[in-house]
Amino acid sequence: MQDDFKKEIVVVPNGADTQLFKPQPGSAEKRADLGLGQEERVIGFVGSFMPWHGLQDLVDAFEIVCQKDNSVRLLVIGGSRDQIGQLIEGNRDKRALKKIIFLGEIDYPLIPAYLDLCQVLVAPFNTKRDEGRRKLYDKYGFWWCPIKLFEYMAMARPVVVSDVGEITAYLDGA
Template sequence: MRILYLALQQEFPAPHAGFSHVYSVIKSLRKLGHEVIVVCKASRREDIWKWKNYDGFEVLSTSLHLDYFPPTVNMPYERIRQLMTLEILRACAKFKKLVEDRKIDIIHERHDMRFDISGLVSKLSGIPSVLEVNSPFLEECFGEGSVGYMLRNITRRASFKLSSSVVVQTGILKKIIDKNTGVNSKVIKNGADPEMFRPLEKDFKSFEFLKGSVVVGFSGAFKPWHGVDMLIEASKGLDVKLLLIGGKVQVSNGLAVGAIPHEEVPRYLNLCDILVAPFAPSKDEKRKEMYKRYGMWWCPLKIFEYMAMEKPVISSRVGEVPEYLEGAGLTYEEGDVEGLRDAIEKLSKDKELRERLGRRGREKVLEHYSWDKIAKDTERLYEELIF
């Protein structure tokens, strides 16, 4: 099967979860024997509409900003120019030619807060398309019911309905998208690479001060809604040390190592005995009303990467996280620092429980949440649409 994968707002490579998701899915699709051609966002102007090779993938860089109409007041000139000069028509022609030249069987597009072009190209080319939606961007940016939202949602509904199928990460996100666009989306969850994220012998080189301690770890962004401040507070006075990956902050009982390359994250996580995802969506001022209305719609990669490491996981009880962690970790009410503290203390004192939860977590990833499993689910959807 020849797949054209459009990630028009995603640089390739890039140091964040968006790239990890795209790369992991297409890597697993290739393992199944499919040919994947990637179209991504150019990181430099001189790379626009140029081909490159990344890890054996053909990657075409573009600079398309196919915004919903009408333009916003603070929209950069180049995006207004592309919108008003109908750049979408030229882009459609280029992608249609690419589909024909490469004999593409299906188009897969990663949705951003832009007009999704895959549906149009698929109709012009006579092949199916899949639109992957990872967040309700319009609702986040404009708020349901606003004039700006309603005008742009007309365009979004049209582009979604041109797609042969719409895929979302969670049942919560499905409710939002289906209600506001009129589609019947399918749920395909996220996952982890259990070959990359796997238990190893601990190497405390450069981290001797952690040796002999129960180490509690966190990996990710240090945004307020990721709850790092609550983790630091909850760990005070406990006989544990913290290892925080992804940002810099003062830690009296451990270390924050800052951002590191994604491929090095497993080595750091392996030093930990307990891994924590203290999500705090109520601290997200921009989106907290939506979280109250629907619940947290994320399907966090870090949860599955933690589980793949065969470590017990502690997380706040938000969204669908309790389902993922059933039998593999402990949960507490969002914002409850004492509840988080109790969970850390319980696991820090019970090695047998840590090992049991960790084993079950890795088993669940291998059974349900590996990228290979997600790729097979995606392949099955492709086959339904093509054949």
């Protein structure tokens, strides 16, 4: 039995369904449906509104981006009505709020068509915003592998992510 356990271990990373997550046709119609002008560039985010997903950081950064470039919009996919409402309420003072499109939770197969509208996709993970798991992060670091990263890359778009844990390992050299 010891010989069986001497074999090399192979780690098989997560990935994306590249038949689903790929550049999509028909983005002009979707742009019109969302009220996006042809000249507007779109930054996209998909995910839940958990503290470590860094949505507050994204809104803060987007405020700065909008001060420099008024032709940018932020498309946020995910979050319940209550979560979206709380994020909006906590950022009422930000002028960029009117430039954010909140789609809420949508059916998974519809996500690629919306991501295709985006010129850049973001994953601003921030474990410092998750007080409930602070001790775990301090001990183990950022230990999970976000599927959204692979889905974003399958869309053939530039990806802006936090330099943490497994994300750094997967993008090393990219």
